[in-house]
Amino acid sequence: MKRNHRYILDLTDLQYKVVKLHWKVKFLRVLMGVSFSVVIALFYGIIFENIFGSPKEKLLEQQIDNYKLKYSLVGRELNSKAAALNSFRQSDDRRYRPILDMESVPESYRQAGAGGVDKFNDLMGYTNSDLIISYRSKIEELKRKANIQKESFESIKEMSAEWKYEIDHQPAISPVNVKYGISDGFRFRKVHPVLGVPRMHYGLDFHVPYGTDVYATGDGKVIESGWDSGGFGNCVVIDHGFGLQTTYGHLSKMKVSVGEKVKRGDLIGQSGSTGISSGPHLHYQIDQFGQHKNPINFFNNDITTEEFNEMIQAFESRSKLR
Numbered sequence: 001m002k003r004n005h006r007y008i009l010d011l012t013d014l015q016y017k018v019v020k021l022h023w024k025v026k027f028l029r030v031l032m033g034v035s036f037s038v039v040i041a042l043f044y045g046i047i048f049e050n051i052f053g054s055p056k057e058k059l060l061e062q063q064i065d066n067y068k069l070k071y072s073l074v075g076r077e078l079n080s081k082a083a084a085l086n087s088f089r090q091s092d093d094r095r096y097r098p099i100l101d102m103e104s105v106p107e108s109y110r111q112a113g114a115g116g117v118d119k120f121n122d123l124m125g126y127t128n129s130d131l132i133i134s135y136r137s138k139i140e141e142l143k144r145k146a147n148i149q150k151e152s153f154e155s156i157k158e159m160s161a162e163w164k165y166e167i168d169h170q171p172a173i174s175p176v177n178v179k180y181g182i183s184d185g186f187r188f189r190k191v192h193p194v195l196g197v198p199r200m201h202y203g204l205d206f207h208v209p210y211g212t213d214v215y216a217t218g219d220g221k222v223i224e225s226g227w228d229s230g231g232f233g234n235c236v237v238i239d240h241g242f243g244l245q246t247t248y249g250h251l252s253k254m255k256v257s258v259g260e261k262v263k264r265g266d267l268i269g270q271s272g273s274t275g276i277s278s279g280p281h282l283h284y285q286i287d288q289f290g291q292h293k294n295p296i297n298f299f300n301n302d303i304t305t306e307e308f309n310e311m312i313q314a315f316e317s318r319s320k321l322r
């Protein structure tokens with residue numbers, strides 16, 4: 001008996017005979033099989049898609065989730081940058097500009113170039129146009145504000161350099177170690193210690209031992225270094241610009257020469273008792289535009305309030321003795 005053939009027992013002659021199926025029946029069977037498979041496949045397919053989504057949908061959803069995440073991160077980043085810019089602006093307005101005596105950047109200037117949705121026309125007509133435009137306009141605004149802030153900082157930097165120059169050139173420290181104190185101040189003397197006649201005293205006298213180091217009290221240029229016939233003996237005069245000059249009189253030694261540039265704190269000489277002097281001391285004088293200034297008002301850099309008060313008290317108690 002051959003395989004793949006169907007046999008039937010013929011009861012008339014008790015012989016097995018091959019059953020021959022009509023081709024239509026065969027075709028119908030094949031068709032039914034195929035149809036059944038297709039139906040099962042569709043059935044499972046629909047169930048699978050409804051529960052899990054198609055692989056393509058899944059991929060698109062993931063992409064959308066990624067974009068959403070990226071957008072929210074960008075949004076957060078934009079907000080933190082905006083906050084940083086705002087804090088820069090506040091230190092600008094509240095700290096740097098008032099200290100440097102500068103006007104605030106006018107609001108109208110800060111707002112210049114803001115607004116105008118027309119420039120985002122190319123972003124119109126998409127599903128998320130509103131979102132994209134709001135982000136884009138935020139970015140544009142940040143760029144604009146950052147540029148204004150940069151300009152503002154540059155002008156602050158320039159101004160602070162100018163101020164630093166001026167501050168560095170102000171006579172602002174004591175010309176000798178503050179522990180020595182002051183023996184005679186800016187006042188009218190009824191009797192000059194050497195001349196014996198009434199005379200105005202235009203500087204501060206520091207009662208210091210012979211040979212004490214004397215320092216430039218601000219940056220400047222030496223315009224005199226030599227003998228002063230007016231009574232200051234060996235004398236150094238420094239020009240600080242801004243109309244300011246300092247004079248250091250009765251020196252025993254001069255350590256700088258005319259034309260030399262000095263920095264605040266540079267050694268310029270040593271104290272002595274040359275010229276019209278009753279004993280070792282340093283005569284220190286400040287003039288501005290030819291006017292004598294009281295040097296006591298120029299000590300603001302290197303001494304504490306306590307030291308300053310001590311110095312004033314020491315000076316006052318000595319003055320009372322005279």
Ligand SMILES: [Zn+2]
Pocket residue numbers: 201203204205282283284
């Ligand atoms: Zn003096």
